[in-house]
Amino acid sequence: MFRLICSLILAIHLLPLTGYGQFSASLLQKIRSASEDYYLSRDTLPITGSRTLPCLDVTLNGKGPYRFLIDLGSNVVNFKKSVAEEAGLELVVPRDQGTIAMVRQLTFGGNVFLNVYGAIYDDLDVDGVLGYNLLGKSNFCMDYQTMRFGYVGPLEDRPDDHYLPFEVLGRIPYVKTRIGSKEIYLNFDTGASGWLYFPETWKDSLILSSSLQAGNNLWNNQTGHTRTSYAQLKENIPFGYYHITKPTVVFLPEVEDAFVGSALLSDFQLTFYPDQKVVKMVRAIPDRQILVPTVEKN
Numbered sequence: 001m002f003r004l005i006c007s008l009i010l011a012i013h014l015l016p017l018t019g020y021g022q023f024s025a026s027l028l029q030k031i032r033s034a035s036e037d038y039y040l041s042r043d044t045l046p047i048t049g050s051r052t053l054p055c056l057d058v059t060l061n062g063k064g065p066y067r068f069l070i071d072l073g074s075n076v077v078n079f080k081k082s083v084a085e086e087a088g089l090e091l092v093v094p095r096d097q098g099t100i101a102m103v104r105q106l107t108f109g110g111n112v113f114l115n116v117y118g119a120i121y122d123d124l125d126v127d128g129v130l131g132y133n134l135l136g137k138s139n140f141c142m143d144y145q146t147m148r149f150g151y152v153g154p155l156e157d158r159p160d161d162h163y164l165p166f167e168v169l170g171r172i173p174y175v176k177t178r179i180g181s182k183e184i185y186l187n188f189d190t191g192a193s194g195w196l197y198f199p200e201t202w203k204d205s206l207i208l209s210s211s212l213q214a215g216n217n218l219w220n221n222q223t224g225h226t227r228t229s230y231a232q233l234k235e236n237i238p239f240g241y242y243h244i245t246k247p248t249v250v251f252l253p254e255v256e257d258a259f260v261g262s263a264l265l266s267d268f269q270l271t272f273y274p275d276q277k278v279v280k281m282v283r284a285i286p287d288r289q290i291l292v293p294t295v296e297k298n
Helices: 024-032 081-087 201-205
Strands: 037-041 044-046 048-050 052-062 063-071 077-080 088-091 099-108 111-121 128-131 139-144 149-150 164-165 168-169 171-178 182-188 196-198 213-220 223-234 235-239 242-244 248-252 258-260 266-271 280-281
Touching: 024 088, 024 099, 024 111, 044 052, 052 081, 052 128, 063 081, 077 081, 081 099, 081 111, 088 242, 128 171, 164 171, 196 201, 201 223, 201 248, 213 235
Parallel strands: 063 128, 077 111, 182 258, 196 248
Antiparallel strands: 037 111, 044 149, 048 052, 052 063, 052 099, 077 128, 088 099, 099 111, 139 149, 139 266, 164 280, 168 171, 171 182, 196 258, 213 223, 223 248, 235 242, 266 280
């Protein structure tokens, strides 16, 4: 069953940008950076939740643990309002949506981040969100098969076909690929629980092998209820060493980017090397073909 994490998808890539003009340059940098004072360990930590809702146990100011989503489709840290109040976060800029706040200490395992800036939202399906701006401080491995997360050492292997170059756009990681002659960028959106999502504006420019169907009704705290649509593509999508075979794609209104969700990524061990801008993708099964199931309607 297709599902999205409510409040984390339709406006996620630059979630607290609305009203950024009111912020000073120094505050804006603190939000974008999340933390500039941190210590990283080599602990490997259990990923809690599920393969389509990957989370880490996080403490805030020594309180918790709280369940924070590992979300490479978010470029900011987010806190649920009730959690922010319980943990005593300091309000920096109150706003109607996405109050900016700071937590003195955020930890998961032996990893400690001081003076972390992020946004508070009333309704999240989790206690908070760890965005790529914080997670990507160093090399890290997210292993869906063993459900473990950890920071790792430097890149020592000679890159082979399992290493895929990525680009950081808007402070989140994308891979460049194509559908036929159309060049596209795909975000590794571990915060989305489904398979493959495209902007609704793309639907008329793609060759479809099935007619467009009405999809699920989604809820988002930015836009309310949203009706999606879906269809099967006639062409494959290269994905590094692998290829996504004529996938069924969900089309979302009010987004500009394409992204793959945790349902597709759940076969992989992903190791990101931010300085080298490469990700090592190792699949649990040897098949290079990735099959995306037909989307079910609510």
